[in-house]
Amino acid sequence: MFDSSLSLATPLLAESGINDSYRFATFSWVEVLVDCPGAQGLFTYALPPDLTVQPGDILTVPFGAQQVGAIAIHLLAQLPPDLPPTQVREVEEVVSTGFFPATYWTLLNQVADYYCTSLMAVIRVALPPGLLGRSQRRVRLIELKALGGLDPSELSSVAQQVLSRLQAQKQGSYTWQYLQQKISGADRGLRELLKQGWIESYLEPPATVRPKLRQAVTLVAASHLEGSLSPRQQEIIQALQREGGDLWLSDLLQLCRTSSGTVQTLAKKGCIVIQPREILRAEAGVAIAPDQPKDLTPDQAQALATITSLSGFAQVLLHGVTGSGKTEVYLQAIAPVLQHGQSALVLVPEIGLTPQLTDRFRARFGSKVCVYHSALSEGERYDTWRQMLSGSPQVVIGTRSAVFAPLPQLGLIILDEEHDSSFKQDQPAPCYHARTVAQWRAELVNCPLILGSATPSIETWVSAKAKQDVNPPAPHYLSLPSRVRSRPLPPIEVVDMRQEFQQGNRTIFSRALQVALERLRERGQQGILFIHRRGHSTFVSCRSCGYVVDCPNCDVSLSYHHTHAEATQLLRCHYCNHTAIHPPQCPECSSPYLKFFGSGTQRVTQELAKHLPDLRCLRFDSDTTRTKGSHRALLTQFAQGDADLLVGTQMLTKGIDLPQVTLVGVIAADGLLHLPDFRASERAFQTLTQVAGRAGRGDEPGQVIIQTYSPEHFVVEAVQRHEYEPFVSAELLQRQTLRFPPHNRLVLLKFSSPDPLAVQKTAKRIAAVLAPQQAESGYELLGPAPASILRVARRYRWQVLLKLPLDRAVELPDWNELRSLCPPNVSMTVDVDPLNLL
Ligand SMILES: Nc1ncnc2c1ncn2[C@@H]1O[C@H](COP(=O)(O)OP(=O)(O)OP(=O)(O)O)[C@@H](O)[C@H]1O
Ligand SMILES: [Zn+2]
Numbered sequence: 070m071f072d073s074s075l076s077l078a079t080p081l082l083a084e085s086g087i088n089d090s091y092r093f094a095t096f097s098w099v100e101v102l103v104d105c106p107g108a109q110g111l112f113t114y115a116l117p118p119d120l121t122v123q124p125g126d127i128l129t130v131p132f133g134a135q136q137v138g139a140i141a142i143h144l145l146a147q148l149p150p151d152l153p154p155t156q157v158r159e160v161e162e163v164v165s166t167g168f169f170p171a172t173y174w175t176l177l178n179q180v181a182d183y184y185c186t187s188l189m190a191v192i193r194v195a196l197p198p199g200l201l202g203r204s205q206r207r208v209r210l211i212e213l214k215a216l217g218g219l220d221p222s223e224l225s226s227v228a229q230q231v232l233s234r235l236q237a238q239k240q241g242s243y244t245w246q247y248l249q250q251k252i253s254g255a256d257r258g259l260r261e262l263l264k265q266g267w268i269e270s271y272l273e274p275p276a277t278v279r280p281k282l283r284q285a286v287t288l289v290a291a292s293h294l295e296g297s298l299s300p301r302q303q304e305i306i307q308a309l310q311r312e313g314g315d316l317w318l319s320d321l322l323q324l325c326r327t328s329s330g331t332v333q334t335l336a337k338k339g340c341i342v343i344q345p346r347e348i349l350r351a352e353a354g355v356a357i358a359p360d361q362p363k364d365l366t367p368d369q370a371q372a373l374a375t376i377t378s379l380s381g382f383a384q385v386l387l388h389g390v391t392g393s394g395k396t397e398v399y400l401q402a403i404a405p406v407l408q409h410g411q412s413a414l415v416l417v418p419e420i421g422l423t424p425q426l427t428d429r430f431r432a433r434f435g436s437k438v439c440v441y442h443s444a445l446s447e448g449e450r451y452d453t454w455r456q457m458l459s460g461s462p463q464v465v466i467g468t469r470s471a472v473f474a475p476l477p478q479l480g481l482i483i484l485d486e487e488h489d490s491s492f493k494q495d496q497p498a499p500c501y502h503a504r505t506v507a508q509w510r511a512e513l514v515n516c517p518l519i520l521g522s523a524t525p526s527i528e529t530w531v532s533a534k535a536k537q538d539v540n541p542p543a544p545h546y547l548s549l550p551s552r553v554r555s556r557p558l559p560p561i562e563v564v565d566m567r568q569e570f571q572q573g574n575r576t577i578f579s580r581a582l583q584v585a586l587e588r589l590r591e592r593g594q595q596g597i598l599f600i601h602r603r604g605h606s607t608f609v610s611c612r613s614c615g616y617v618v619d620c621p622n623c624d625v626s627l628s629y630h631h632t633h634a635e636a637t638q639l640l641r642c643h644y645c646n647h648t649a650i651h652p653p654q655c656p657e658c659s660s661p662y663l664k665f666f667g668s669g670t671q672r673v674t675q676e677l678a679k680h681l682p683d684l685r686c687l688r689f690d691s692d693t694t695r696t697k698g699s700h701r702a703l704l705t706q707f708a709q710g711d712a713d714l715l716v717g718t719q720m721l722t723k724g725i726d727l728p729q730v731t732l733v734g735v736i737a738a739d740g741l742l743h744l745p746d747f748r749a750s751e752r753a754f755q756t757l758t759q760v761a762g763r764a765g766r767g768d769e770p771g772q773v774i775i776q777t778y779s780p781e782h783f784v785v786e787a788v789q790r791h792e793y794e795p796f797v798s799a800e801l802l803q804r805q806t807l808r809f810p811p812h813n814r815l816v817l818l819k820f821s822s823p824d825p826l827a828v829q830k831t832a833k834r835i836a837a838v839l840a841p842q843q844a845e846s847g848y849e850l851l852g853p854a855p856a857s858i859l860r861v862a863r864r865y866r867w868q869v870l871l872k873l874p875l876d877r878a879v880e881l882p883d884w885n886e887l888r889s890l891c892p893p894n895v896s897m898t899v900d901v902d903p904l905n906l907l
């Protein structure tokens with residue numbers, strides 16, 4: 070947890086946000102971000118004496134020969150010494166004030182300081198692209214009744230011209246630009262009118278970017294034509310019929326593997342209609358039946374009571390086992406926030422993977438819910454932003470970067486699955502953790518923060534169990550120790566795969582798992598098979614000479630990919646996405662026995678087809694979920710009972726809540742257990758517990774089978790017994806021995822370059838600069854060391870790790886000085902509190 074006494078901050082630039090020191094100090098200059106393509110960094114402008122500016126205000130400034138939009142970032146009492154006052158131009162005008170919540174800029178500055186990066190980099194993740202560029206600066210008449218005593222005849226003639234143009238317009242409003250074009254010297258007149266209170270200037274987004282249109286195909290009644298159709302054309306018609314008569318053209322082409330020419334022919338014959346149709350940008354598409362708050366279990370009720378009793382900043386760790394009803398607690402905690410006219414921010418690991426979760430929020434709060442994540446198009450992000458800035462009570466559900474959502478009246482922040490590592494940005498800078506930023510934000514806006522998980526991160530656990538007299542206060546610990554309706558957690562059977570092998574079972578399925586799978590069909594139940602993707606990648610190697618097909622850009626082997634029977638067999642790199650066609654024979658020795666190894670989802674589904682041909686399987690992995698909306702489509706298919714078994718990777722572990730799933734199988738836990746990372750055990754425990762938690766959430770009891778070659782591993786034993794606390798105690802002990810977080814903190818310096826020698830030399834040089842400073846500065850230096858996968862996407866990677874003790878102040882290196890030691894072809898990224906050591 071962030072400890073303010075341990076600030077990594079470089080000296081704070083002018084503190085931003087509205088506070089008293091601002092009101093009384095005199096700031097004569099302002100640093101702004103200008104909205105001009107190619108303009109990097111902050112620019113300094115002078116403030117005219119009659120202009121009051123707050124950080125976050127939208128301004129107009131002269132920039133080169135033009136006037137451009139700008140955001141005020143810092144106020145300065147003094148000019149930077151290297152800037153002669155004569156070179157500083159004046160701010161033209163304040164276009165819009167209070168555009169951002171008051172504490173917003175304080176938050177962004179805090180992120181930049183703590184994560185050792187520029188404010189610009191933070192602004193880039195926080196603000197949607199083109200925020201200012203899309204906006205228009207307008208003026209409008211101030212309502213006449215407020216104008217008593219103003220006499221237009223005292224205005225200059227150009228001001229009168231502007232005024233009469235505005236008065237002639239129905240809404241009394243024009244863009245600044247329009248008036249400039251129509252009236253020569255309009256600027257002067259406009260300024261006069263503004264000053265005297267005739268008009269006000271404001272910012273309006275352009276009429277929202279045109280709604281997106283997409284070609285849709287609709288089946289029309291044309292049974293009289295059926296005789297005249299070719300078999301292929303009939304197939305297409307039947308496919309459309311099966312899908313309810315309506316499909317996007319692109320989906321139809323994919324589904325039927327046909328060309329648009331064929332479909333056009335059908336349209337000409339009058340069997341179908343192809344027409345553009347609007348798609349809702351807010352991903353609303355799916356209609357959801359409203360629901361009602363559920364009667365809470367006593368544990369849920371108690372947790373909710375504590376949460377609703379909080380006022381102001383407080384942290385809560387909601388530690389609830391899988392299926393204990395955490396989401397229901399969130400929903401009922403949000404309801405009163407909305408009633409008070411405030412908004413709630415809900416951060417989740419990955420939105421695409423959890424359509425069910427967003428559906429549950431929509432069912433409860435309807436159109437008050439909006440979804441915000443970086444996979445949205447620019448237009449979608451912009452729309453969502455405008456809605457957020459409107460200040461109406463709403464629920465924003467988003468991934469990591471939504472922690473910066475500019476909700477003005479924030480009353481509650483929730484981080485669901487708080488242990489999930491996707492809340493941390495690895496690259497590019499800022500390498501921020503949304504949990505840490507959420508803590509600052511909750512503190513700044515003075516609202517509660519709920520961290521929810523069945524398997525809290527060790528950091529959160531430790532801070533929740535810490536003494537309460539720390540600053541900021543330790544989280545309240547709330548526990549939901551059992552599932553709703555007293556459903557038991559599923560029993561977990563661990564199968565020793567070594568014994569299976571010894572006893573003659575050469576398949577990847579243990580006998581126990583085979584029996585369980587066979588029973589699924591008989592009982593009409595469903596199952597989930599989990600495969601850990603990395604660790605057990607499906608690399609291709611030659612049985613004759615041992616040649617392994619590697620990625621030309623990275624130091625890893627390519628993985629075998631095959632989506633369906635007729636598809637081309639491909640090899641793909643999981644790091645840089647390099648894709649190649651599977652060669653028919655070994656490139657080294659021309660042997661035809663080039664085969665793939667490992668047990669990826671494809672291999673597992675193929676094996677299943679061989680051993681249990683009756684079982685209907687659905688693959689749920691990055692190959693089958695490439696297109697937008699495919700997660701939802703696959704999960705819906707599964708939920709409707711179109712398949713008995715869902716076979717997939719990590720994506721399966723999160724938030725799937727299907728009552729009919731009784732069986733969960735883990736093909737090989739080993740890939741998770743033996744990763745070269747001090748957090749491997751923690752992640753393995755979390756992943757296995759989460760995936761096991763998908764079983765037995767309905768009336769039928771669940772069953773979990775974990776296959777492994779290391780059944781005695783302490784993680785496997787803890788998962789099997791559903792024992793979180795003993796696991797954490799053991800893990801904490803190990804971390805202490807190895808001196809890793811949470812017993813200390815880490816800062817990782819990451820170097821990368823296309824030049825292997827340059828990057829190595831730079832890393833060594835910087836380590837040599839840092840090494841002598843260790844004793845004095847209080848940190849411990851590790852490395853330099855090459856990354857465990859040295860080359861990724863043609864860049865070679867080295868790293869230097871700093872370990873910082875918790876019990877004393879640490880003086881961190883001057884990053885800019887270190888950066889100046891990097892040659893132009895070597896980049897350096899500072900990763901504070903890294904989650905992934907390379
Ligand atoms: N009080 C309740 N009464 C009846 N059903 C409930 C209650 N609370 C939650 N449920 C239902 O129990 C199921 C599990 O709840 P939920 O998904 O909220 O659990 P969770 O703790 O978020 O689970 P996980 O962390 O495993 O995803 C859901 O189908 C939910 O609708
Ligand atoms: Zn070979």
Ligand SMILES: [Zn+2]
Binds near residue numbers: 620623646861
């Ligand atoms: Zn690669």
